[in-house]
Amino acid sequence: MSKGISRTAYKPVGVLLGLAAGALAGTIFRQVWKATAGDGEAPDPTDEDRRWGEILAAAALQGAIFSVVRAAVDRGGAVGVRRLTGRWPD
Numbered sequence: 001m002s003k004g005i006s007r008t009a010y011k012p013v014g015v016l017l018g019l020a021a022g023a024l025a026g027t028i029f030r031q032v033w034k035a036t037a038g039d040g041e042a043p044d045p046t047d048e049d050r051r052w053g054e055i056l057a058a059a060a061l062q063g064a065i066f067s068v069v070r071a072a073v074d075r076g077g078a079v080g081v082r083r084l085t086g087r088w089p090d
Helices: 003-037 051-086
Strands: none
Touching: 003 051
16 A cells, blocks of 8 residues: 555544544543632633632643644554554655
């Protein structure tokens, strides 16, 4: 199978996996925030009643969780495409 076909086969899979990764990361972040901060909702950056440290900690945690989930989902998708097509997507 040519490289172009492998890349083409992965593109729609990658888009769907990206959407799923974002939703999963958001769910994980909310649960982790609730468990660690004891607060039901993470602070919004423009929330006047929240401190800088709390806002930046929430942003760092959210970014880390999103990056790990996205990497895991992308890697799993690439492995799946290789199993289906015999080629690693580029």
